[in-house]
Amino acid sequence: AVAGGSGCLAKAAAVLVLVLCMARWSAAGMGVNWGTQLSHPLPASTVVRLLKDNGFDRVKLFDAEDSILGALKGSGIQVMVGIPNDMLWDLAGSTKAAERWVTANVSKHVNDGVDIRLVAVGNEPFLQTFNGTYLNTTFPAMQNIQAALMTAGLGSQVKVTVALNADVYQSASGKPSDGDFRADIHGLMLNIVQFLASSGAPFVANVYPFISLYADPNFPLDYAFFQGSTSPVVDGGVTYQNTFDANHDTLVAALRRNGFPNVTVVVGEVGWPTDGDANANPAYAQRFNQGLLDHVASGKGTPLTPGAPVDAYLFSLVDEDRKSIQPGNFERHWGIFFFDGKPKYQLSLRGNGGGMLVPARGVEYLQRRWCVLKPDADLGDQKVGDSVSYACGSADCTSLGYKTSCGGLDAKGNVSYAFNSYYQTEDQDDRACDFRGLATTTTVDPSTGTCRFIVGIAPTSTATRNVAARTAAVFFALLLTRIHGTLAGLL
Numbered sequence: 001a002v003a004g005g006s007g008c009l010a011k012a013a014a015v016l017v018l019v020l021c022m023a024r025w026s027a028a029g030m031g032v033n034w035g036t037q038l039s040h041p042l043p044a045s046t047v048v049r050l051l052k053d054n055g056f057d058r059v060k061l062f063d064a065e066d067s068i069l070g071a072l073k074g075s076g077i078q079v080m081v082g083i084p085n086d087m088l089w090d091l092a093g094s095t096k097a098a099e100r101w102v103t104a105n106v107s108k109h110v111n112d113g114v115d116i117r118l119v120a121v122g123n124e125p126f127l128q129t130f131n132g133t134y135l136n137t138t139f140p141a142m143q144n145i146q147a148a149l150m151t152a153g154l155g156s157q158v159k160v161t162v163a164l165n166a167d168v169y170q171s172a173s174g175k176p177s178d179g180d181f182r183a184d185i186h187g188l189m190l191n192i193v194q195f196l197a198s199s200g201a202p203f204v205a206n207v208y209p210f211i212s213l214y215a216d217p218n219f220p221l222d223y224a225f226f227q228g229s230t231s232p233v234v235d236g237g238v239t240y241q242n243t244f245d246a247n248h249d250t251l252v253a254a255l256r257r258n259g260f261p262n263v264t265v266v267v268g269e270v271g272w273p274t275d276g277d278a279n280a281n282p283a284y285a286q287r288f289n290q291g292l293l294d295h296v297a298s299g300k301g302t303p304l305t306p307g308a309p310v311d312a313y314l315f316s317l318v319d320e321d322r323k324s325i326q327p328g329n330f331e332r333h334w335g336i337f338f339f340d341g342k343p344k345y346q347l348s349l350r351g352n353g354g355g356m357l358v359p360a361r362g363v364e365y366l367q368r369r370w371c372v373l374k375p376d377a378d379l380g381d382q383k384v385g386d387s388v389s390y391a392c393g394s395a396d397c398t399s400l401g402y403k404t405s406c407g408g409l410d411a412k413g414n415v416s417y418a419f420n421s422y423y424q425t426e427d428q429d430d431r432a433c434d435f436r437g438l439a440t441t442t443t444v445d446p447s448t449g450t451c452r453f454i455v456g457i458a459p460t461s462t463a464t465r466n467v468a469a470r471t472a473a474v475f476f477a478l479l480l481t482r483i484h485g486t487l488a489g490l491l
Helices: 002-021 044-053 066-071 085-093 095-110 138-151 183-199 209-215 243-257 282-298 382-394 411-425 467-490
Strands: 029-034 058-061 078-083 115-123 159-165 169-171 179-181 203-206 233-235 238-240 265-270 311-314 370-373 439-442
Touching: 029 044, 044 066, 058 311, 066 095, 078 085, 078 095, 085 095, 085 115, 085 138, 095 115, 095 138, 115 138, 138 159, 138 183, 159 183, 159 265, 169 243, 179 183, 179 243, 203 243, 209 243, 238 243, 243 265, 282 311, 370 411, 382 411, 411 439
Parallel strands: 029 058, 029 311, 058 078, 078 115, 115 159, 159 203, 203 265, 265 311
Antiparallel strands: 169 179, 233 238, 370 439
C-alpha cells in the first residue's frame, strides 16, 4: 500500500510539473507536421525517436490517434492535436460530443504525460474550394471544445485554435501593409480572432510559396526563396525579398488593422515538395527549407515584426503515399524524409550548418526484391496499359511524369516502376507480381539516376498488411481518369 501510494504521489507530481510548464502557450522556432496517410507507416515509437534524434521538440498532428499520442508520452515533445473537418458538424452541435472528445483525446493523454499544448479544430476549413461547407460549424466547434477543456480543468493549459489556409487573408494592392481578411468571411474571421485573443491562443496559418509558384507560371522563382529576389515587393519604406515574409506580414497587418496587434502568429505548415512537378525537386526543397531554417535561426523576424521569433512547423516529416493528389502529384512528396525515415537531402535543422538530419533507426524492410516488366513483353499488348492503370490505381506512381524523379525512364522503365510500386505496397506478395504473366521479380536493383525503385518496409501489424488490397477499388476509381490522361505519355 505504501509503495502504491508513493507511485500515485510521483505520478501526481509529474502531472503537476507538466501543468505548470503548460500554463502559458509559448513556443518559438521550428516544429514539424507528422502526417499519417501512408500505406505502410513507420511504428509510432520509431517516429518519436526520429523526432527526438533530430531535435524536434514540437509536433503538429492532424488527428488524435491513440497510438501516436501514446508514443509521445514522456517524450518532452509539445503537441498540437488536430480535429478533422468531418468531425466539425457533430462537435458544433453537441457540447456532450465535445466533452467526450476532450476526455478521450486530451484529458486521458495529458494525465498520462503527453504535453498537449494546442487543439486545432479543423484543417483549412474555409478554403474556397470547400464552397462554404464548414463556415457554420467551425467556430461553434471551437467554442464547444474550449468549453469542454474548461470543464476538464485544462482550459488554461491547452489552447484552442484552427489551422487556416493563407487564403483567409489578402491584400488588394499586393502590399503586405494593406492586408485584411477575406471579404466573404470578414465577420466570421473577426469573431474567431477575438476568441483567440481572449484565450491567448495563436492564429495558425499555412503558408506555401511553392503553391504560389505552382499556380502562377509568371511567379518569380527567386521570390519563393530566401536568397534575395530580382522582383522584390516595395511597400513604403520596406522591401520584401521573399514571399514568406510578405505573406506573414500580410496576416500581421490584417490583425493590426482589425484591432488585434497582440495575437501571436504561428505558421502551421510551410515546406517544399521533392517530386511530382517540375519545380518539386530535392535541390529546390533543400534551398527553400534551409533558407527558412536559417531565417528562423537568425532571430531577425520579419519587416513588420523585427526581432520577434518566427514560429513555424515544417511540412512535413515523411512522404505520404495515400494523400489525395487532386491538388497535384507533388502532394505525396512533402517530407524531409522518405517514407522509411531516410533523409532526402542535407538539412541543418538548427540553421547555419548545425544539426544535420539523422535517419530513423531500427527500420525493418522487406527482402531486397523488385517486380519488373518481363524483357520479352510486348508494349503494344493491351494488357500492359490495363495493368499499369491497375497498379497505379492502388499504389503510388506520382514519381512518373514530365521532369519528375523518374521522368527519364523509357516506356519499359515506366511499366516496371508501376509494377514494383504495387508489388511493394502489397508486401511483396507473389501474386502481386504477375500482371497476367507480364511481370517477374528480380534481385537486381532497377533504380537509375534520380529514380528510386523502393523496397517496402515490413508491415507493423495485420491491419497494415494488405491495406492496398482493401482500398484498391476506391483509389482505382479516383485515379483512373487521371492515369488514363497521362498514360499515353508514359508508354
